[in-house]
Amino acid sequence: MEDLSGILKNHPFLKDLDENYLQQITSCASNVVFKENDIIFKEGDEAKSFYLIRSGKVALELNGREKGNVRILTIGSGQILGWSWIVSPYKWHFEAHALEDVNAIALDGKCLREKCEEDPKMGYEMIKRFTQILEQRLRSTRMQLLDVYGKS
Amino acid sequence: MEKILEKRIDTMQLDPMIPLRAKVKKIFWETEDVFTFELVYDEENRRDFSFKPGQFNMLYSFGVGESAISISSDSDKHGSVLHTIHKVGYVTSALSKLKKGDIVGLRGPFGSSWPLDITKGRDVCIIAGGLGLPPLRPAIYHIFKHRKQYGKVTILYGARSPRDIMFPVELEAWKKKHDVQVEVTVDRADSTWRGHIGVVTTLLSYTELDPEKTTAMICGPEIMMKYTVDELMKNNISDKNIYVSLERNMKCALGFCGHCQYGPSFVCKDGPVFSFSNVTDIFEIREL
Amino acid sequence: MANEMKKIDKNGLGSIISALLEKGYKVIGPVLNGGAIIYDEITGVNDLPEGWGDKQEAATYRVVKRSDKALFGYVVGPHSWKKFLYPQKTKLWEAEKNNKGFDIKPSNGTAVKYAFLGVRSCELNAIQIQDRVFNNGMFADTFYNKIRKEIFTIAVNCTQAGGTCFCVSMDTGPKAKGGYDLALTEVINESGHYFILDEGSEKGREISSKVLSSEASQDEISAADKAVKNAEDNMGRKMNTDGIKEMLYNNHDHPAWALIAARCLSCANCTMVCPTCFCANVDDTTDLTGSHTERWRRWDSCFALDYSKVAGGNFRTSIKARYRQWMTHKLASWIDQFGSSGCVGCGRCISWCPVGIDITKEVELIRETAKA
Numbered sequence: 001m002e003d004l005s006g007i008l009k010n011h012p013f014l015k016d017l018d019e020n021y022l023q024q025i026t027s028c029a030s031n032v033v034f035k036e037n038d039i040i041f042k043e044g045d046e047a048k049s050f051y052l053i054r055s056g057k058v059a060l061e062l063n064g065r066e067k068g069n070v071r072i073l074t075i076g077s078g079q080i081l082g083w084s085w086i087v088s089p090y091k092w093h094f095e096a097h098a099l100e101d102v103n104a105i106a107l108d109g110k111c112l113r114e115k116c117e118e119d120p121k122m123g124y125e126m127i128k129r130f131t132q133i134l135e136q137r138l139r140s141t142r143m144q145l146l147d148v149y150g151k152s
Numbered sequence: 153m154e155k156i157l158e159k160r161i162d163t164m165q166l167d168p169m170i171p172l173r174a175k176v177k178k179i180f181w182e183t184e185d186v187f188t189f190e191l192v193y194d195e196e197n198r199r200d201f202s203f204k205p206g207q208f209n210m211l212y213s214f215g216v217g218e219s220a221i222s223i224s225s226d227s228d229k230h231g232s233v234l235h236t237i238h239k240v241g242y243v244t245s246a247l248s249k250l251k252k253g254d255i256v257g258l259r260g261p262f263g264s265s266w267p268l269d270i271t272k273g274r275d276v277c278i279i280a281g282g283l284g285l286p287p288l289r290p291a292i293y294h295i296f297k298h299r300k301q302y303g304k305v306t307i308l309y310g311a312r313s314p315r316d317i318m319f320p321v322e323l324e325a326w327k328k329k330h331d332v333q334v335e336v337t338v339d340r341a342d343s344t345w346r347g348h349i350g351v352v353t354t355l356l357s358y359t360e361l362d363p364e365k366t367t368a369m370i371c372g373p374e375i376m377m378k379y380t381v382d383e384l385m386k387n388n389i390s391d392k393n394i395y396v397s398l399e400r401n402m403k404c405a406l407g408f409c410g411h412c413q414y415g416p417s418f419v420c421k422d423g424p425v426f427s428f429s430n431v432t433d434i435f436e437i438r439e440l
Numbered sequence: 441m442a443n444e445m446k447k448i449d450k451n452g453l454g455s456i457i458s459a460l461l462e463k464g465y466k467v468i469g470p471v472l473n474g475g476a477i478i479y480d481e482i483t484g485v486n487d488l489p490e491g492w493g494d495k496q497e498a499a500t501y502r503v504v505k506r507s508d509k510a511l512f513g514y515v516v517g518p519h520s521w522k523k524f525l526y527p528q529k530t531k532l533w534e535a536e537k538n539n540k541g542f543d544i545k546p547s548n549g550t551a552v553k554y555a556f557l558g559v560r561s562c563e564l565n566a567i568q569i570q571d572r573v574f575n576n577g578m579f580a581d582t583f584y585n586k587i588r589k590e591i592f593t594i595a596v597n598c599t600q601a602g603g604t605c606f607c608v609s610m611d612t613g614p615k616a617k618g619g620y621d622l623a624l625t626e627v628i629n630e631s632g633h634y635f636i637l638d639e640g641s642e643k644g645r646e647i648s649s650k651v652l653s654s655e656a657s658q659d660e661i662s663a664a665d666k667a668v669k670n671a672e673d674n675m676g677r678k679m680n681t682d683g684i685k686e687m688l689y690n691n692h693d694h695p696a697w698a699l700i701a702a703r704c705l706s707c708a709n710c711t712m713v714c715p716t717c718f719c720a721n722v723d724d725t726t727d728l729t730g731s732h733t734e735r736w737r738r739w740d741s742c743f744a745l746d747y748s749k750v751a752g753g754n755f756r757t758s759i760k761a762r763y764r765q766w767m768t769h770k771l772a773s774w775i776d777q778f779g780s781s782g783c784v785g786c787g788r789c790i791s792w793c794p795v796g797i798d799i800t801k802e803v804e805l806i807r808e809t810a811k812a
Contacts (some may be wrong), residue, residue, distance in 0.1 A: 012357070059349060071341050074349040078357055099346050139379070140351045144339045148373040149282030149312035151185075151240055151752075168579055169532055170546050194540065214542050215726035215733040240751040255541025351519065373752060401750050403722050406579040409740070410719030411747060413769065415689075416776035421578055437692045439761030 004029050007105060011052045012078045020129060021122045029109035032104050034058075040081070047084035047092050049106045053077055056102030060094040073145075074099065074138070080133050085109030086126075124142035168406055171212045171257025176250050177232055183316050186283065187248055188224065188236045200287025201233040204265030205290030206229045206276050206397060206425045210405050212236060212257030213246035220402040220420075222287035225259065227294060236286035236318065262405040262426045266291040266369050267395055273305040274393075275365045279380050281310045281352050281372025285318040285398055287424075288371050292326070302377065304366075305332040306359045310376070333359055352376060353383045369425075371397040378435065381428060394428035404423035415440055446637040446648065450511070451563060454485040455651040456594070456622070460555040463647070465592055468524060469557035470514065475503060477517040479524070482557070489514060496603040496676070496787065498796035509633065512558055512626050513659060515602030516786050520715035521563055524554050525587050526570065529738045532583075532722065537731040549583040550569060555592035559620065561613030562605075562784040564595055566715035568619055572778040573718045583737075593621035599627075599667035603676035604787030606800055610681065612784040614671040616640075622648060624666035636664040679800040680807065681771075684781075687810050688772040692764065693718040696805045701760035703795045708741035710765065710789035710797075715784045719747070742766050767799060 005026040008014050012020065032051070034040055041047070043063060051058075058081055060073045072094070075081050081104070084092050091110060116123030173194035180185045189211075193201070203209075208222040219241065223235035250256065268291060276295060280288050293304050302415065307326060311317045317336060327334040331362040334354040337348035352372070361368075361384075368384050370377050377396045382393055400412035400419040412419040414436040417426070434440055442604050448456075460467050461483065469482040472489040481486065493506045494514040506513045531547040571588065574581035598607075598614035607613030616623045621644035625636040636656050639645045656664075711717040721740035725731040740747060748755040756762050774782030782802075783799070790798045 057348070059343075061343070069343060069345060071345065071349050073354075074337075074347075076348070076358060097343075136354075140354060143351045143375070143379060146375060147311075147312070147339070148376050149316065149339070167546060167582055169582070170544055173541055173544075175541070175612065214537065215730060216725060217724045218722070238751060245749070257535075257542075257544065399750055399752070400755065401748055403720070403740075406581075407576045408579070408581055408720065409572060409722070409737075410742065411721075411740070413742075413765070413773070416773040418777070421576070433689075437756060439756045440692070440765075 022123040028108040034098040034102040035073045038098040047090045050082035051104040054103040174258040192232045203261035206265035207258030209263040216246040217243045219243040224286035252280040271367045272301045277306045277368045279370045281376035307334045314428030367393045391429040397424045445656040446653040461649045466762035467555045477514045479519045496791040532735045534734040551592040557594045562786040565612040565784045586782040593620045597625040598671040601671045601674045604790040606677040606785040607807040609679040610785035626764045679802045685772040706743040708743040711741040713788040713792045
């Protein structure tokens with residue numbers, strides 16, 4: 001079986017990361033498995049960790065109250081699930097459902113935050129990588145807002 | 153070049169401004185507001201339907217008007233032709249009311265085509281958004297028919313919602329082929345949808361494109377193509393290997409009416425398919 | 441060795457008109473009508489606007505009485521020859537509903553043979569520009585080319601420039617350099633009122649051979665050349681066309697566009713009076729029974745909001761984008777499309793713009809602070 005640091009190293013999110021940082025991150029990581037239809041996290045819960053998806057597909061669902069549940073995004077292998085661990089007050093804004101059996105690496109948020117505080121350079125590296133994800137998600141959301149395929 | 157042009161005029165034979173009669177052989181609804189016509193030429197002026205994948209026809213509804221509609225059928229099939237039409241304006245609404253046996257007017261084919269010849273030996277990534285899949289379907293048919301001539305083939309498709317997906321049965325069938333990767337995503341869905349949700353560019357993370365070997369063919373709303381091109385370029389795919397099919401208002405399809413101008417080009421005769429390298433400089437200009 | 445030139449008088453010009461009428465031409469020339477000099481059917485020299493000139497400035501056009509009896513003493517009016525070669529409305533075809541669905545009957549177009557009298561050099565250039573539009577190498581417009589093939593053109597060299605003229609900048613005048621059957625230069629001086637006649641084609645020679653003329657003396661030819669030089673030296677406007685294509689291509693986001701757009705009413709006057717603007721729309725009209733329908737082509741304008749409409753929206757909603765499209769097309773992308781500028785410097789768009797937008801000034805405005 002591949003060891004954790006090996007898996008992390010090959011995940012697109014951590015591509016070309018400094019070996020030293022990788023070791024730090026590995027110490028906060030654990031292997032997790034979700035079964036199809038599992039709820040990975042719920043809106044309002046504490047965002048204790050984030051996930052590097054290795055296989056399977058996760059749907060992010062927003063409860064629109066009277067608007068019903070809206071699926072806004074699916075996340076699959078090679079992608080990142082969750083960024084609320086890095087933003088105070090560390091609460092999930094969505095509900096995450098496993099659409100298929102999911103293999104992932106969970107990274108402990110608190111552990112990682114502490115390491116980043118201690119080593120701001122590593123913190124900055126992490127922020128740079130997460131900002132990319134945030135920017136992509138924001139762009140995608142705006143595209144979805146445009147309803148590009150709808151009748152004008 | 154001159155020779156090609158001469159041949160072009162010759163194959164048009166009749167006055168390209170005059171529609172020919174074509175009969176509706178079949179009409180079927182793809183989604184709530186998208187339908188497909190199968191047309192055959194009316195006996196009197198029977199003519200071969202020769203076209204290249206990516207080209208379009210002008211379809212005429214008696215007394216109402218004309219609309220530029222891409223061809224969505226197999227270009228090797230000459231007896232009839234398919235058009236997949238979004239019911240959205242006067243003409244397309246009128247066309248949608250026609251029944252089997254009714255007559256429409258048809259002019260064409262017009263415009264440039266997907267670069268299937270020069271892409272031989274290369275990987276092909278087809279990226280479609282919404283109604284952008286029908287104009288790419290003839291290219292997909294061609295590639296499947298000559299599968300050995302192409303490398304890795306990827307089809308990425310984004311639709312508005314699960315019920316707006318074009319050709320869902322075919323997409324499923326294509327998915328089952330072992331030598332092609334098909335990924336479909338929607339912008340919105342309820343919890344019964346088990347597929348991808350998100351814009352079409354998110355699908356690029358599920359495939360690996362070799363920047364040296366890949367040619368991308370993109371069709372969809374212009375803003376969707378812009379985002380897609382951005383992502384492809386981020387993946388180091390050269391603008392020379394990216395092709396887009398553009399849409400503009402078209403009245404004559406002959407380069408006379410001026411409406412479809414896009415910078416120095418007339419989309420009707422210089423397009424609709426453009427190498428992105430030919431429009432790189434103007435693609436970002438607003439309201440061009 | 442200079443071409444041998446003939447000299448004719450007013451009666452000689454009348455004979456040319458008669459000879460053309462006899463050959464079955466419908467002769468079109470300048471006439472005074474509704475306070476403007478327009479192009480309309482004429483049957484003799486007396487129809488010409490003798491003694492009338494015009495005064496033009498931005499947003500201004502007035503006919504004025506001249507002190508002499510010049511027949512071509514005006515510059516250009518709101519009309520151009522475009523309205524005959526490429527009529528404002530053309531029936532392309534008609535269709536009748538029947539048991540086969542419908543039958544389409546192509547329209548034959550106009551079978552008329554036009555003789556144009558009084559074609560200015562800028563207008564000759566405009567005709568040649570439209571020739572390239574309506575025969576683009578891939579398709580040829582049957583209606584335009586049918587009329588075009590038959591025309592007889594009598595150019596009249598300009599001996600004065602209008603307030604909004606800039607043909608010298610566009611290299612399209614004031615002297616006609618070819619593409620005519622006959623060319624006239626009107627001279628009025630102490631030795632009289634005469635026309636120097638130049639034959640530009642076999643067709644032209646055939647007509648002029650039927651007219652009483654004399655050989656023009658060197659002095660008379662010089663007087664004509666001097667008169668044309670007068671026009672050349674007194675252009676009301678000028679435009680710097682150096683690298684204009686690149687300049688406009690590189691300045692799509694120049695702040696000047698917004699300034700122009702703030703004045704522009706998007707009324708489309710400029711495109712209607714422009715001798716090269718060619719955009720058209722098609723209308724399908726059906727009679728009340730619903731069984732007879734016709735397709736008409738009519739002039740359209742890139743200033744119209746619907747011009748860039750597609751099923752999914754509209755590509756040019758702002759006036760800024762529409763003005764930019766018009767000017768950038770005329771002066772820049774036209775060069776890529778048809779190998780020449782689309783502007784001949786006739787000045788009509790300046791005179792007939794209700795708010796006085798001046799293409800020459802707007803080019804300068806952009807050029808002053810242009811991005812390279």
